[in-house]
């Protein structure tokens with residue numbers, strides 16, 4: 191077995207089980223490309239600052255590039271003896287370029303190195319997730335534009351409340367994911383700061399140029415304090431918090447789709463491409479996609495919680511506990527990406543709204559009761575009085591097995607003489623929706639406006 195990079199200081203070898211326990215190579219190999227890029231920038235900076243020669247820097251950069259090729263060809267597969275991706279790269283570099291490879295780690299520590307790698311990784315992933323959010327929003331918007339006139343019962347307490355345009359309901363998710371998109375952009379700004387050059391904790395004795403490596407790597411700024419730079423994981427926590435909110439939004443939509451697809455609601459049909467069957471019940475068609483999204487949400491919350499707890503007791507600066515940031519972060523990233531992809535496909539081609547059934551649904555309840563009260567209030571009857579009158583009508587109608595639209599004009603006028611024939615139009619589901627034309631409401635004019643604004647937003651960002 192190979193010697194450890196640090197074995198000169200030690201008398202005996204590491205216990206094999208402890209070597210396995212300590213190693214992160216199995217998962218931090220995910221960072222290999224970023225480790226190579228970061229190391230190339232560091233090598234160039236060392237030459238620019240006169241710490242190594244230009245030729246040496248070129249050898250290092252070329253050697254690192256060869257490792258990248260090997261990685262692309264699936265030929266760079268360091269084992270547990272490498273400990274972590276940083277040692278693995280350095281060791282392979284020395285094999286490739288010889289002794290000059292041993293100069294790479296001048297003025298650097300794995301502590302600022304791993305922070306750099308993780309930030310480079312997360313920066314890229316945030317951009318991927320943001321563009322996935324944009325695709326999701328596009329599909330929501332397309333669907334909303336097709337369903338302005340489709341009405342759907344609106345609920346509070348999961349009890350029928352007031353009917354809505356389906357477009358309005360869908361666009362609520364557009365707004366949630368818009369906040370997610372913005373939030374990730376905000377997190378990005380704090381991910382995009384370079385810890386490279388903070389050294390192990392205190393900086394370095396070499397005349398390094400931190401701003402140069404930051405510039406080469408596209409970082410917006412550098413950490414002002416080296417202790418903070420090597421031990422800050424706020425950016426991981428912030429990302430997982432933003433990711434958790436994305437999952438909250440996807441999970442709420444999932445829950446709705448799951449009950450919409452049930453025989454009790456029958457609001458949507460799941461298409462075969464996005465549903466699964468049962469091993470025993472031949473009639474079943476199950477909404478596995480939204481169920482899995484709802485289920486996976488807990489994983490991301492768990493990673494957020496794990497990071498917060500990991501950080502709370504850590505003294506400055508680097509502690510090995512920080513190695514535990516990676517698996518949760520990687521899994522959080524992968525989970526959010528997989529869920530966004532699946533939900534986008536589900537909305538785009540995996541379900542269809544049953545417009546006939548939806549039209550019946552908004553016709554068969556008392557969700558127009560508020561509009562009767564509003565009708566009276568608009569004619570000068572104080573709202574609370576109107577509300578009480580309508581409460582009585584609802585009660586007697588339920589007793590008589592009638593809906594409000596079934597009442598005769600005489601019955602309305604017995605209740606209050608201001609009722610006229612236009613009450614029937616006022617309580618028709620379409621008019622009930624159209625009338626809610628206050629800013630941000632479900633009224634069709636408001637929706638047209640909201641859809642236009644959303645379309646422009648997608649076009650311009």
Ligand code: ARG
Nearest residue numbers: 214274300301304510512513
């Ligand atoms: N594998 C380590 C990690 O992921 C790299 C940094 C190790 N630094 C150290 N001084 N042990 O955090």
